[in-house]
Amino acid sequence: MTDNAGRTGDAAGADGAAGGLTHVDASGAARMVDVSAKDTGARRAVASGKVLVSAEVVAALRGDGVPKGDALAVARIAGIMGAKQTPSLIPLCHPIAITGVKVDLSVADDAVEIVATVKTTDRTGVEMEALTAVTVAGLAVVDMVKALDPAAVITDVRVESKEGGKTGHWVRP
Structure with missing residues (x-):
């Protein structure tokens, strides 16, 4: 078995995970990780992405707006709502107490750039919520x-940084 970092392994990890993968049990079946033994603490994740758009869209967003209304305001609220619905959308994500979500959108020359920051004081991180x-x-x-x-194309969605938990502070190199 090979994980996303290219590591291989056949044996179950200390927590019963196959090859050290946290969302797979010793038999290879998907499972939700038990986080009950983890300490609660402040955690934060920042993710980014962009929507590549035409020059016509850029002009409309910088001018009188698009025909459907305030695209950036709608997208900001949609992003906040999306973060709150993550465990309903991603099967193995824990429902956690999100303490804050900020979604910033800016119009570049060829795209709408999006940055989301999500915070919690729970037992697991909020990277999936930010994404x-x-x-x-x-x-x-x-x-x-x-x-x-x-x-229009959604592209380059990725975690930029995360803070808190066992791994501490991480920033995209």
Whole structure:
């Protein structure tokens, strides 16, 4: 078995996970990780992405807006709502107490850039919530601009940094 970092392993890890993968048990079946033994603490994750759009969309967003309304406001709210719905969308994510979500959108020369920051004081991190916020905000942008640009593309969705928990502070190199 090979994990996302290219490590291989056949034996179960100390927590019964196959090859040290946390969401797979010793038999290879998907499982939800038991976080009950983890300490609660402040955790934060930042994710980013963008929606590539046409020059017509950029001009509309910088000017009078798109025909459906305030695309950036709709996308901001959609991103916040998406973060809150992550455990309903991603099967093995824990429902956690999100203490804050901030979604920033800015219009670049060829894209709408999205940055989401999610915070919690729970037992597990909020990387998936930040990624979901960016992705759902991106989907809302696409929906709002599709009349002007049916070829809009969501791209480069990724975690930029995370803080808290056992791994401490991590920043994308």
